[in-house]
Amino acid sequence: MSPVASASANHKLLQLHDGRVLGYAEDGNPEGKALFYFHGYPGSRFEARFLAEAAAQTGARLLGVDRPGMGLSTFQPNRRYLDWPDDVIELADRLHIDHFAVAGLSGGSPYALACAYKIPQRLTACGIISGVGPIGPFLAFLSQWMPWLMLPIIRRSFQNEDQAQRTLVQAAEKWIEADRKCLQVPGVKELMAASLVEGLRPGTRGAAYEGTLFGRPWGFKLEEINFPAICLWHGELDKEVSITTGRAVAGKLAHCQATYYPGEGHISVIVNHAQAIVEALITSV
Helix, strand or coil, X not given: CCCCCCCCCEEEEEECCCXXXXXXXXXXXXXXXXXXXXXXXXXXXHHHHHHHHHHHHHCCEEEEECCCCXXXXXXXXXXXXXXXXXXXXXXXXXXXCCCEEEEEEHHHHHHHHHHHHHCHHHEEEEEXXXXXXXXXXXXXXXXXXXXXXXXXXXXXXXCCHHHHHHHHHHHHCCCCHHHHHHCCCCCHHHHHXXXXXXXXXXXXXXXXXXXXXXXXXXXXXXXXXXXXXXXXXXXXXCCCCCXXXXXHHHHHCXXXXXXXXXXXXXXXXXXXXXXXXXHHHHHCC
């Protein structure tokens, strides 16, 4: 059975106190320990399916959440990384979840770290999977205009899931072997295509604005995070976010249990190690 294709998420909407809508999906055990999953860039709540089978086997409650302007969630002008924990808390409170773990993949990692910084009292664990870090001045400059230019072009190749799957297959020809093999795992190609199509379905404004955040001050320093239960997983062959970045992020965190995989790339970490990731986050105290 495919670890991702077997997932059957329930897609829901929450109206926030400011009138915005937050889209989310649930999988796993509704009575289990909660794990909030923050998708990569761009993406959507569908991406949480990477961990759906592992969540079911572990007895965890998995919640994938659309960030503003992507999927079902309303665009939020002028948002910052540190605005995200407020949305997460409102969702958790509405669902009567007192304590929970968070995990971010790639571009979702700053949002998990923002939670570890701002709402540590509500967290049981924080997971960083193939995560990005603060970037240098040149990339920061590019990030302020490149997303607005490139994403409308990229979206043309992700209008529907069949087209998106073909685009991913073509792109994978330039991926490292570990990531290329993952695209051949039953369900992975379909999952990635569905997440990207859904993330860009409302248009590109949400994703483009989010792209600019990578080059802006995060609102906190990694060294200022004092949350005691942070786990980091990173592939040493990652070409999207280098292992140098992964090690640098881990080195700046006061409390971080880092795992580096010699043969893994960017996507292959979560595809090949989903069970270990979920177990580490759910069993953390």
